[in-house]
Amino acid sequence: MKKFLALVLALVLALSLAACSGGAGYQIGIPADATNGGRALLLLQDLGILTLKEGVGLEATEQDIVENPHNVTIKAMEAANLPASLPDLDFAVINGNYASGAGIGDKVLTTEDAKSVAAQTYGNVVAVKEGRENDPAVQALVAVLMSGNVQAWIEESYNGVVMPMGAQELDIPEIAEPVTLKVGASPSPHAEILEHVKPLLAEHNVELDIVEFDDYVMPNTGVEDGSLDANYFQHQPYLDDFNAEQSTHIVSVATVHYEPMGIYPGKTASLDVFGK
16 A cells, blocks of 8 residues: 555656656657757757756757756757658757758748857858859859859748858959869758859859759868869868768858758647747
């Protein structure tokens, strides 16, 4: 009898604790990779959904959660699989490029602040092999991408899941004879943006040859071995890690846009459940 009463008391205590902490047990998917997992957790902290150890910053992991008032469960998984996993989750924190590619950009509930450290750190770059920074065709590509026309088009076209870094009025070199610039890119949004600038570059004698890749290795190895003139798919921290691990010599020549982390609804439609 005493054992039974102890079990009942333990159950009541557990239910009371769950009620005090929100008790809902919402499941939130985040990217499993270290590069983006910390960003996702910081966004959840900014919204008051959880609290992390002081000072962990972009290196945060699930082990750094010190307060979980809403009793959420964090599900870390491959970033590319998060959109398809939404039916099994209450919410997911998804990279802008994957949201855009999955056609769910218009469903975003909230995103990283444009002025956040994460947004500024993880801007997407155009990269070339070291020594090609001053190639006239590369400079022409950068000038067009950073122009007010193209930066405004990016902001207008992606419903906030892809955001421009801001216009720069750069000189476009005079190129007397037509040249071809072969650029590796991921399909969305990078290749889409390049398709937009292709006719603009053609006006300056640069024919843009866009090569799409579904992985994050070949666009860099192609730049390193010279089979590509440039690439446009990655953020600076990824490029830095790639160079360190692969002994490559790839440098960024422009930061064109950033892809804010956003929270997307799954089984639960609104952040109102967290009082937001």
